[in-house]
Amino acid sequence: QSALTQPRSVSGSPGQSVTISCTGTSGDVGGHNYVSWYQQHPGKAPKFMIYDVSKRPSGVPDRFSGSKSGNTASLTISGLQADDESDYYCCSYAGSYTWVFGGGTKLTVL
Amino acid sequence: QVQLVESGGGVVQPGRSLRLSCAASGFIFSSHAMHWVRQAPGKGLEWVAMTSYDGINKYYADSVKGRFTISRDNPKNTMSLQMNSLRAEDTAVYYCAREYIESYNIDHWGQGTLVTVSS
Numbered sequence: 001q002s003a004l005t006q007p008r009s010v011s012g013s014p015g016q017s018v019t020i021s022c023t024g025t026s027g028d029v030g031g032h033n034y035v036s037w038y039q040q041h042p043g044k045a046p047k048f049m050i051y052d053v054s055k056r057p058s059g060v061p062d063r064f065s066g067s068k069s070g071n072t073a074s075l076t077i078s079g080l081q082a083d084d085e086s087d088y089y090c091c092s093y094a095g096s097y098t099w100v101f102g103g104g105t106k107l108t109v110l
Numbered sequence: 111q112v113q114l115v116e117s118g119g120g121v122v123q124p125g126r127s128l129r130l131s132c133a134a135s136g137f138i139f140s141s142h143a144m145h146w147v148r149q150a151p152g153k154g155l156e157w158v159a160m161t162s163y164d165g166i167n168k169y170y171a172d173s174v175k176g177r178f179t180i181s182r183d184n185p186k187n188t189m190s191l192q193m194n195s196l197r198a199e200d201t202a203v204y205y206c207a208r209e210y211i212e213s214y215n216i217d218h219w220g221q222g223t224l225v226t227v228s229s
Contacts, residue, residue, distance in 0.1 A: 001171060001172055001173075003154065003156075032214070034213070034214040034215060036215045036216065038155075040155075044221075045205060045219040045220060045221050045222060046155065046205075046219050047219075048210075048215075048216070048217045048218070048219075051210060051213065051215040051217070052213070052215065057217065089154060089155050091155070091157075091215075091216065093214040093215075096169070097160060097167070097169040098157065098169060098171065099145070099157040099160070099214075099216070100157065101147075101154060101155040101156060101157060102154065103154045104154040104155070
């Protein structure tokens with residue numbers, strides 16, 4: 001049950017796009033299409049942004065998109081806005097009814 | 111709307127016990143698996159435990175297996191986490207979270223309750 005690997009930080013200017021990676025193993029990210037992404041502002045609960053690798057819950061802007069290749073999932077945020085500045089976490093089902101999260105990525109909007 | 115409200119956090123000495131509760135509303139509680147996820151101060155999220163929609167099946171992270179017990183009471187729309195033999199490394203905000211129905215994805219989260227293990 002090792003944490004998924006995410007970059008500690010990423011940054012971009014308003015209007016640009018950024019991509020956050022999430023690397024696991026064939027036992028979690030690579031073996032299941034149950035990768036989700038969460039946005040967490042300081043002191044707040046996580047917010048559900050992406051599920052099943054690339055699906056968006058209702059209410060999440062289409063600027064947020066997800067994908068996966070092999071053992072690495074990615075979250076792309078296009079048309080960056082100031083309010084996107086936050087921590088982002090990936091999560092993957094890891095089999096045998098266990099789940100694993102990434103270490104989190106701090107997104108800074110310059 | 112979906113609401114999850116945790117309670118029961120506080121300061122506890124190492125080796126002691128604490129019981130967290132989660133009150134759910136705004137959805138059919140008995141249809142959803144439920145989870146506990148924790149976040150140590152300044153750290154990332156860590157999955158802790160899951161109970162199936164009917165409370166029969168329960169699963170735990172290795173870090174808490176044998177010490178924590180998850181349970182639920184569907185008629186009362188509540189879930190609990192009994193935490194025994196607490197350690198300093200269990201210090202965290204504990205979130206109650208709902209699983210998107212039959213999906214292996216966690217969707218809604220409560221606001222969390224802080225557990226501090228310290229002498």
